[in-house]
Structures are given as structure tokens and as C-alpha cells.
Amino acid sequence: MEVKEENKEEYEIHGDFSQDTISAKYDELCRNYEEVYNSVGWPDPVQCAEKAIENGFTGESHVLDMGCGTGLVVDYLKEKSGAETVNAIGIDASEGMLKKAKAKGLYSEIRNFLLCNPENFNTNHSDLLGKFDFVTASGLLAEGHATPDVFDEMIGALKVGGYAIFTSRIEYLEPLNYQKGMDERVESGEWEFVKKEAYEKYSKAKDCPLGRFKPVMSEVFVFRKL
Numbered sequence: 001m002e003v004k005e006e007n008k009e010e011y012e013i014h015g016d017f018s019q020d021t022i023s024a025k026y027d028e029l030c031r032n033y034e035e036v037y038n039s040v041g042w043p044d045p046v047q048c049a050e051k052a053i054e055n056g057f058t059g060e061s062h063v064l065d066m067g068c069g070t071g072l073v074v075d076y077l078k079e080k081s082g083a084e085t086v087n088a089i090g091i092d093a094s095e096g097m098l099k100k101a102k103a104k105g106l107y108s109e110i111r112n113f114l115l116c117n118p119e120n121f122n123t124n125h126s127d128l129l130g131k132f133d134f135v136t137a138s139g140l141l142a143e144g145h146a147t148p149d150v151f152d153e154m155i156g157a158l159k160v161g162g163y164a165i166f167t168s169r170i171e172y173l174e175p176l177n178y179q180k181g182m183d184e185r186v187e188s189g190e191w192e193f194v195k196k197e198a199y200e201k202y203s204k205a206k207d208c209p210l211g212r213f214k215p216v217m218s219e220v221f222v223f224r225k226l
């Protein structure tokens, strides 16, 4: 990976995330989001798409893409499955990211709100409850992005038997309580663990680490709603 001196700032502004400022932050990052992430190596969206396909995704499936950003999960779902269209609704906190997703014309509907508030989700988005075969969240479980409350929104949105598929850096699982959140919902019988797989991300930044972009291990998780 080669980054010109004048472009380095585009990599270094990624970071210092907090839920209070997440939408403004991604409104800024959206201008070069895909160029930056693709240049460092960003397997999260294709990991989510492949796991959905392995678990029965077809062009008939209904997908809720949480933290959809510019729409990379649906890009890959379409490309990898060969489906002509994907029935997908995208949710994201950032209007700027959603503008890019909208321009691709891949989502049947897009909603702009902050996740991790199950009360708001259940009250103001009750039409999404129990409707989806797949909920995907690529790159949403991260520092300053999402709390484990998002698992309740995933479970709420899924049909019984539907799949929640999401990624997280391994180093976030304990400190951000993601592992605890997953385990608690297994114990309470809300979902069952299906699979997880580890992979490295930001691999292309190996020789040129910039800001938060250096090779790091992540996992993709699959849970099935009971």
C-alpha cells in the first residue's frame, strides 16, 4: 500500500469515535470512506455477506443492514450470491454515509437514526420487528460506535430462525462487553451461537501503518434467533 504524503490526513482522521459525535464524524469520513478502507484491506463486509450466503441467503431474503454506511455489505451480497436484487433496508447514524449508499440504489429503504437504544427502536421503528431473515452489522461493533444493547435490536428485528451476522475486533470483545452480551442472550434462550471465524483486517497497511490502520485480528459471528 502506498499513500502519498498529502493523503495521509485522510487516514489519520479515522479515530476518536464516540456515540455522541458518531454521525458528525462519519459525515466527515464519508467523502473518502471506501477509498481509505479498500486501500488498507477491509474484509468485514464481504465476511458478513459470505456468512449470510452460507446460511441460506437468496434474492428472496429480507435483510436489515445495521450501520450500513455506504452499502458495502449489500454490494457484496449481490456480487457473491448473483442475486439480481437484494431486499435490504439500511440503517445508519450518518446522513453523509447514507447519501453514498442511496446513490448506489441498492436498498429498498434507508433510515437515519442512532442504534443501541432498544426503546427507541421498539417504539419508533416497530414496523421492523420480527421482519428479517438476516441482520448484518459490518464494522458497527467498535469503540465509540455500538454497545451490546444493539443485540436486542438485532434479535427484535429478526424472524424466529433468522440470522444475526456481525464483526468485531477480537481485542474489543471483553472490554466493550460484546462477548458478555452475546453469552447472556444465549443463556436467556434468545439466540443460539452458530459460528465464528477469525480473520485479519487492514492487512494491506502492514508496511505503512497509518493512524488506527494496522493489521489486527477480527471475528465474524453468526447467531440464530430462537
Ligand SMILES: C[S@@+](CC[C@H](N)C(=O)[O-])C[C@H]1O[C@@H](n2cnc3c(N)ncnc32)[C@H](O)[C@@H]1O
Binding pocket: 019, 022, 023, 026, 044, 045, 066, 067, 068, 069, 070, 071, 072, 073, 091, 092, 093, 094, 097, 113, 114, 115, 116, 137, 138, 139, 140, 144, 145, 146
Ligand atoms: C466502519 S463503518 C461500516 C460501514 C459498513 N457497514 C461497511 O462495512 O463498510 C461504521 C458505520 O456505522 C455507523 N454507526 C456507528 N455507530 C452507529 C450507531 N450507534 N447507530 C447507527 N449507526 C452507527 C457509522 O455512521 C458508519 O457508517
